[in-house]
Amino acid sequence: xxxxxxxxxxxxxxxxxxxxxxxxxxxxxxxxxxxxxxxxxxxxxxxxxxxxxxxxxxxxxxxxxxxxxxxxxxxxxxxxxxxxxxxxxxxxxxxxxxxxxxxxxxxxxxxxxxxxxxxxxxxxxxxxxxxxxxxxxxxxxxxxxxxxxxxxxxxxxxxxxxxxxxxxxxxxxxxxxxxxxxxxxxxxxxxxxxxxxxxxxxxxxxxxxxxxxxxxxxxxxxxxxxxxxxxxxxxxxxxxxxxxxxxxxxxxxxxxxxxxxxxxxxxxxxxxxxxxxxxxxxxxxxxxxxxxxxxxxxxxxxxxxxxxxxxxxxxxxxxxxxxxxxxxxxxxxxxxxxxxxxxxxxxxxxxxxxxxxxxxxxxxxxxxxxxxxxxxxxxxxxxxxxxxxxxxxxxxxxxxxxxxxxxxxxxxxxxxxxxxxxxxxxxxxxxxxxxxxxxxxxxxxxxxxxxxxxxxxxxxxxxxxxxxxxxxxxxxxxxxxxxxxxxxxxxxxxxxxxxxxxxxxxxxxxxxxxxxxxxxxxxxxxxxxxxxxxxxxxxxxxxxxxxxxxxxxxxxxxxxxxxxxxxxxxxxxxxxxxxxxxxxxxxxxxxxxxxxxxxxxxxxxxxxxxxxxxxxxxxxxxxxxxxxxxxxxxxxxxxxxxxxxxxxxxxxxxxxxxxxxxxxxxxxxxxxxxxxxxxxxxxxxxxxxxxxxxxxxxxxxxxxxxxxxxxxxxxxxxxxxxxxxxx
Numbered sequence: 001x002x003x004x005x006x007x008x009x010x011x012x013x014x015x016x017x018x019x020x021x022x023x024x025x026x027x028x029x030x031x032x033x034x035x036x037x038x039x040x041x042x043x044x045x046x047x048x049x050x051x052x053x054x055x056x057x058x059x060x061x062x063x064x065x066x067x068x069x070x071x072x073x074x075x076x077x078x079x080x081x082x083x084x085x086x087x088x089x090x091x092x093x094x095x096x097x098x099x100x101x102x103x104x105x106x107x108x109x110x111x112x113x114x115x116x117x118x119x120x121x122x123x124x125x126x127x128x129x130x131x132x133x134x135x136x137x138x139x140x141x142x143x144x145x146x147x148x149x150x151x152x153x154x155x156x157x158x159x160x161x162x163x164x165x166x167x168x169x170x171x172x173x174x175x176x177x178x179x180x181x182x183x184x185x186x187x188x189x190x191x192x193x194x195x196x197x198x199x200x201x202x203x204x205x206x207x208x209x210x211x212x213x214x215x216x217x218x219x220x221x222x223x224x225x226x227x228x229x230x231x232x233x234x235x236x237x238x239x240x241x242x243x244x245x246x247x248x249x250x251x252x253x254x255x256x257x258x259x260x261x262x263x264x265x266x267x268x269x270x271x272x273x274x275x276x277x278x279x280x281x282x283x284x285x286x287x288x289x290x291x292x293x294x295x296x297x298x299x300x301x302x303x304x305x306x307x308x309x310x311x312x313x314x315x316x317x318x319x320x321x322x323x324x325x326x327x328x329x330x331x332x333x334x335x336x337x338x339x340x341x342x343x344x345x346x347x348x349x350x351x352x353x354x355x356x357x358x359x360x361x362x363x364x365x366x367x368x369x370x371x372x373x374x375x376x377x378x379x380x381x382x383x384x385x386x387x388x389x390x391x392x393x394x395x396x397x398x399x400x401x402x403x404x405x406x407x408x409x410x411x412x413x414x415x416x417x418x419x420x421x422x423x424x425x426x427x428x429x430x431x432x433x434x435x436x437x438x439x440x441x442x443x444x445x446x447x448x449x450x451x452x453x454x455x456x457x458x459x460x461x462x463x464x465x466x467x468x469x470x471x472x473x474x475x476x477x478x479x480x481x482x483x484x485x486x487x488x489x490x491x492x493x494x495x496x497x498x499x500x501x502x503x504x505x506x507x508x509x510x511x512x513x514x515x516x517x518x519x520x521x522x523x524x525x526x527x528x529x530x531x532x533x534x535x536x537x538x539x540x541x542x543x544x545x546x547x548x549x550x551x552x553x554x555x556x557x558x559x560x561x562x563x564x565x566x567x568x569x570x571x572x573x574x575x576x577x578x579x580x581x582x583x584x585x586x587x588x589x590x591x592x593x594x595x596x597x598x599x600x601x602x603x604x605x606x607x608x609x610x611x612x613x614x615x616x617x618x619x620x621x622x623x624x625x626x627x628x629x630x631x632x633x634x635x636x637x638x639x640x641x642x643x644x645x646x647x648x649x650x651x652x653x654x655x656x657x658x659x660x661x662x663x664x665x666x667x668x669x670x671x672x673x674x675x676x677x678x679x680x681x682x683x684x685x686x687x688x689x690x691x692x693x694x695x696x697x698x699x700x701x702x703x704x705x706x707x708x709x710x711x712x713x714x715x716x717x718x719x720x721x722x723x724x725x726x727x
Contacts, residue, residue: 087129206228209221213251269299371387388417518564541561
């Protein structure tokens with residue numbers, strides 16, 4: 001903390017006139033002499049550059065005592081403006097604030113409310129007042145540049161005052177805008193939390209200006225507006241916000257419909273991308289749905305053209321200079337892809353969708369071309385990540401086009417996601433500080449995402465269902481990579497320390513990975529038997545299912561793990577992994593999952609007992625129904641392959657529950673698919689257990705099987721009656 005006194009300082013400052021003023025100031029005997037000397041000091045400070053040594057000499061001579069007295073004085077000398085003392089005090093503080101150590105002093109921070117008051121005062125037609133306002137901005141800029149200064153400004157209400165300064169149309173409004181932009185760039189969420197009303201008022205003003213402007217100011221506002229879009233959905237949830245979106249959309253549409261130079265078109269596309277990142281296609285609806293239907297195709301077409309022009313350029317330097325723009329265009333392309341896949345509530349007609357799919361295919365072809373040319377040379381370039389991500393979004397929805405190009409690129413894609421995954425996994429094994437240092441040593445800095453594979457998973461799900469790309473993926477050792485990835489994502493998902501959003505993301509990745517593994521199991525069973533990674537995966541599935549079943553929100557993931565585990569168990573039935581004790585626990589868990597899907601209840605219309613989905617399954621049936629039926633089929637297939645399994649199932653009494661369930665409902669209420677699923681289980685258990693077969697016969701299940709259309713079970717039971725087993 002600097003002293004409030006003004007001790008004699010060693011050495012003399014480099015400005016003789018200023019040194020004389022400081023000597024007069026130290027020798028002053030009353031307020032009038034001090035004021036006169038201080039006025040001269042202030043004029044000299046304003047007159048030219050003051051080096052750090054001189055600034056420190058001024059502070060040591062003046063301290064904070066004089067500025068404090070000046071700022072607290074309410075009486076001005078005769079013939080002077082009322083704000084003269086305040087102006088002098090702020091001028092001295094402005095000089096001090098160029099020193100970061102002084103700018104963060106409590107004596108300066110305590111003056112922030114005074115600075116705010118000056119900003120929020122309508123600017124008078126007075127040179128001294130304007131000078132005081134300029135000095136106030138210098139103080140705020142100095143505080144903002146000091147460590148912890150931004151937090152102090154936000155917490156003490158400077159954001160609101162800067163908004164008011166702009167709205168008052170003061171001569172310094174551009175300074176206010178510049179400082180606000182810096183505050184929002186560093187502390188966006190906190191700025192909006194504390195000053196939502198004022199920021200919305202400012203955004204409304206900027207939006208109107210943008211809509212009405214017909215000169216080059218419109219293109220400047222394209223860049224400015226990007227900084228003032230709120231991080232939450234406030235623009236789509238309030239009338240004021242919707243009006244802002246409407247004004248911005250109108251202004252953008254006028255720009256993008258015009259003939260533009262590249263330097264004019266680029267900021268408009270960047271603004272459109274910023275809106276898209278925050279609000280997807282909702283921002284296009286603020287004017288009207290018809291305008292959105294016109295605007296979206298125009299926007300996507302322009303973005304596709306920009307991507308192609310840039311990425312097809314043979315000069316790498318062209319791409320390097322436009323990475324930010326092309327990344328923005330990727331956001332617009334992603335919005336277009338999402339709209340084209342909507343069956344309902346889409347902004348696009350079918351003809352528009354076909355046209356956009358064509359131009360987006362061409363843009364993705366350019367992305368593939370670029371990645372093939374430079375991808376392996378720039379693995380750590382964030383733009384490569386963005387390019388792989390947009391291509392992954394395309395592959396998640398469209399694999400019928402660009403087939404050969406995709407197959408040619410697959411070796412690079414596997415190499416890229418493997419490189420990022422291995423680096424992320426290595427850093428997870430290091431102490432936190434060392435890991436952060438390792439990540440920051442790359443060109444990513446603190447933005448290293450690591451998980452490129454997460455975006456590629458949906459595309460891999462489609463590709464592994466096709467022969468040619470699947471063979472390429474196997475040759476590139478993608479199955480082992482996916483197994484390792486699954487293990488890591490399970491750690492993230494099951495950790496109590498994982499944030500909810502990260503846990504949900506890991507859960508979705510696990511589900512998609514299960515689908516990919518199912519494709520391998522169904523199409524290449526020999527791979528499952530011979531690749532050791534699948535035995536490791538099987539062990540993991542066997543130990544994790546019980547944990548998943550303990551929480552209802554995990555039902556979709558539990559369905560995936562159950563079905564994948566049963567399909568793999570059928571393939572690995574003769575291997576040691578299915579002889580472990582964990583295998584029995586897994587099968588018991590699968591019974592719990594499969595047995596809880598259906599229950600009996602009263603049909604409210606027909607007033608007859610009917611089979612119904614149980615509560616938890618009813619809510620998630622759209623996600624788990626196919627997996628449940630496939631799981632039932634796989635479970636039935638495992639019964640004759642694993643000799644220890646039928647006794648385990650019979651011990652759990654599930655077969656009796658199935659029999660009781662079907663016997664207690666109207667046959668017409670049971671769908672054929674359900675009948676087929678239950679028939680397979682009952683038939684295989686009857687074959688495996690003479691006792692169970694006898695129980696079915698004694699309970700008249702020949703007739704019941706006929707009633708439910710279970711021909712295979714009926715035939716087997718009838719054969720038992722005709723040809724009873726011999727002792």
